[in-house]
Amino acid sequence: MTSSDSAPKKTPLYDRHLKAGAKIIDFGGWLMPVQYSGIVDEHHTVRNAVGVFDVSHMGEVFVRGPQAGAWLNSLLANNVRRLCPGQCQYTFLLNENAGVIDDLLLYRTAPEEYLLVVNASEIDKDVAWLRAHLAPGVELEDKSDDYAGLAVQGPRAVQLFERLFGDRHQPPARNEIMRIDTDCLTLLIARTGYTGEDGFEIFFAPEHAAAVWDDLLLHGADLGIKPCGLGARDTLRLEMCYPLYGSDLSLDRSPLEAGLSFFIDLEKPEFIGRGALLAQRTAGVSQRLVPFRMTDKSPPPRSHYGVFKNGEKIAETASGSLSPSLGAGIGMAYLPAAFARAGEAIEIEIRARRYPAVVEKRPLYRK
């Protein structure tokens, strides 16, 4: 977390958050809203209506040039060649050991232009890694300070899009990104998110952040829109078993161990980490990230709680929370491969007491 060494940063919506009654926390060097009306209320708002999250802290890195796609393909684990202009994929930046430097969304914004949206706390590390591997014919630009971002998530997000742009534009298809130019600003709008609900992520110049925020809340008012914070973002993503970098992913874990092989392409030629991934695939991973669910009444599990099987500690939890949708404690943990299968009974230790849980399939929550 390189950016947390200095004074915490504010997004261009900081004052809007205070006005909306947000509780603010330091998140990877950023002063971010953790909640407004309450985590549970905001969670249900996204599952049932529509919520808006400030994601301005996320990093935006552009890569351009005739060799941009080929170069990215040598650094990212998913196959960049499968992306047509306007499409997006989830992917990883890996080191030689296949440890995850960051997980990110890669958007092909033009035939020879890509946008990488990376975790806020990892921006400096990612950009340094990318620059260290830069090749001819590739231009790299860290535009993180020049973009604000909003995630509009929930089953009514499309209705809101239609109200704002429906007279001129169709919404982008799932995992696609489009550019919309209005009289005063340019918006990059992607049909992506981190909640498991339909919705959009919108990127634009920070000087317009307050106006766009106000517009969304105004036009979404009768749809039940509410501002939502990092607390709900975490419960929503955990119900879907989307990994959180720093908790579920790190330099010490590979995407294979994390159960994310769908997002790596071992068939494509050389990329950093491929050798280690192939070796892991051949040998089989010794631990795998799996979701679990508490089966009895228990305190909510949290990260770094002990996981027990047959009286022995076999792991620590990576993530944990109460699931507002399921009304039960849920989490994820890297378990020894022998126990990393759905239906396996385990125990989670919470303040020196063990509570029963069961390994589940992904996702933990289905509509």
Add this chain to the structure above:
Amino acid sequence: MNVPDDLKYSKSHEWLRIEGPNGRVGITDHAQAELTDVVYVELPKVGAKVEAGQPVAVVESVKAASDIYTPVSGTIVEVNTALESNPALVNTDAFGGGWLFVVSVDAAPELDQLLAPAAYREQIA
């Protein structure tokens, strides 16, 4: 924030209501608002001997687990079992149905260490 006049307060945001030889304890309106949605409460055992300032209960929100300290030394004589099925009472009725436990007041001078309503109001201002 509501700070009733008939209670004593700890710096760590518990309230205590004197009931004969005992004290009924909960967390303040300010504390419940800071903790947000309470989803689980772990209570002490009836009969447990506790020392002032010792963590004896845990209140958990979606985001975090917070220790609750007994404001006085004594023996736990009653706990609020209604919180097992309805932990949100801590949020909705912090000074009433959201009480946590009743502890015997074994050392009356400890009560003088607690804050009067005015002093607690000042602390959270």
